[in-house]
Amino acid sequence: MLTDLVGVIGCVFAPAVKRGNPVAVDVKIPTVLRAQADGQASVSVDGETVGQVFDSLIAKFPGIKPNLIGDDGGMHKFVNVYVNDDDIRYLEKLETKLEAGDTVTILPAVAGGAI
Amino acid sequence: MTRYDSILDTIGNTPLVDISQLSPMPGVKIFAKLEGQNPGGSSKDRIALKMVQLAEQAEELRAGDTILEPSSGNTGIGLALVAKLRGYKLRIILPENVSVERRQLLEIFGAEVTLSPGEEGSNGAIRMAETIAAQDSSYRFLFQYGNPANPLAHYEGTGPEILKDCPEIDVFCAGLGTSGTLMGVGRYLKEHKPEVKIVAVEPPAGELVQGLRNLDDGFIPPIFDGDVLDGKTVARPRESIEGTRRLLNECGIFAGVSSGAAVYGATRYIARTMTEGTVVVLLPDGGWKYLSSGAWTDDLDTVVELATRINYW
Ligand SMILES: Cc1ncc(COP(=O)(O)O)c(C=O)c1O
Numbered sequence: 035m036l037t038d039l040v041g042v043i044g045c046v047f048a049p050a051v052k053r054g055n056p057v058a059v060d061v062k063i064p065t066v067l068r069a070q071a072d073g074q075a076s077v078s079v080d081g082e083t084v085g086q087v088f089d090s091l092i093a094k095f096p097g098i099k100p101n102l103i104g105d106d107g108g109m110h111k112f113v114n115v116y117v118n119d120d121d122i123r124y125l126e127k128l129e130t131k132l133e134a135g136d137t138v139t140i141l142p143a144v145a146g147g148a149i
Numbered sequence: 150m151t152r153y154d155s156i157l158d159t160i161g162n163t164p165l166v167d168i169s170q171l172s173p174m175p176g177v178k179i180f181a182k183l184e185g186q187n188p189g190g191s192s193k194d195r196i197a198l199k200m201v202q203l204a205e206q207a208e209e210l211r212a213g214d215t216i217l218e219p220s221s222g223n224t225g226i227g228l229a230l231v232a233k234l235r236g237y238k239l240r241i242i243l244p245e246n247v248s249v250e251r252r253q254l255l256e257i258f259g260a261e262v263t264l265s266p267g268e269e270g271s272n273g274a275i276r277m278a279e280t281i282a283a284q285d286s287s288y289r290f291l292f293q294y295g296n297p298a299n300p301l302a303h304y305e306g307t308g309p310e311i312l313k314d315c316p317e318i319d320v321f322c323a324g325l326g327t328s329g330t331l332m333g334v335g336r337y338l339k340e341h342k343p344e345v346k347i348v349a350v351e352p353p354a355g356e357l358v359q360g361l362r363n364l365d366d367g368f369i370p371p372i373f374d375g376d377v378l379d380g381k382t383v384a385r386p387r388e389s390i391e392g393t394r395r396l397l398n399e400c401g402i403f404a405g406v407s408s409g410a411a412v413y414g415a416t417r418y419i420a421r422t423m424t425e426g427t428v429v430v431l432l433p434d435g436g437w438k439y440l441s442s443g444a445w446t447d448d449l450d451t452v453v454e455l456a457t458r459i460n461y462w
Pocket of ligand 1: 191326
């Protein structure tokens, strides 16, 4: 459920009131989560916001839920979500609006960079 | 000042250069801070010196001690320079898939290099260093990911230099590794000019680390505080290398691949949110250590493919 995701991300999710056509977006699944998504690297799901896309994704692949949602019901601590390369934590979080053709990328948080 | 007592005194005070020709908006200026001009070749000279100085002050480091650190290159090279002059030995845990130049540099400075599995990326190097430090307490483990001296070096050095050279700054953009640069510069700028926006650019490391078995292997640097940031963008190998080439071809700046990523992140942020103003982008190192990667010479698709296997940041 979407409400599960709201806590850690820290935004109050209001169900979309807009009743437009569902928007199909591409979701990129990282290697580490593909086993829970029928081995697919990329799936197309509907949703006008990132939160709705997560709901659709969990409906399609229930096994992915514990990897998106942490023990505390918030978003998994080691997951970063991007819309067209920008981290949603610094956009509108789960309420970040999507347009047809947008790409949602899920990436695990690991140590990176030339440290 | 152009005369110094020691090479260590030449760390910092790097130049800021106008690269507005790369701006997607005519009203937005971009300046690049060239950290490759540090004596060890990167911004990491600053934190190497600061971590050692603070450890010395706390009497956690004594002449003859061996410093241990996981590093894919720049921090190791900075520490090798500082360690040599201050009388310490150095052991670096280096992921095996970094460019050959980094290993060569570490070795000529006298560091002992231990390789960690390439497919585990920086996570693997950190884990190996933690294990070694836990088994042998004679090592002095500085741990840049959790050491307050890392952001402090940028809070006391890089940040003030930027505000002095560019008081009109609206946005600061830099790559995210340990997050020391963004945390230190970001806090300094926000304290002195609260309206400044801080934008992070990160590599898609979570996709490249092949050995990641599950999400719980994830890692967030203890010094990272997301509240300092106003935006974060992921820069893939293609955009990073294109940015690196634009720096060379349009600005005459020979910088590393993460510099190209930072430039990509800055231009994206400008295109998305700005019509006028001034952006400062930090370029962490020069291009020397990446020559063997073909970043400037090979066909773009070939380099991009290679970058999925070697650590190009
Ligand atoms: C080439 C390069 N890019 C980006 C970074 C990220 O900097 P930080 O660790 O301060 O986040 C580093 C750190 O050395 C680097 O060497």
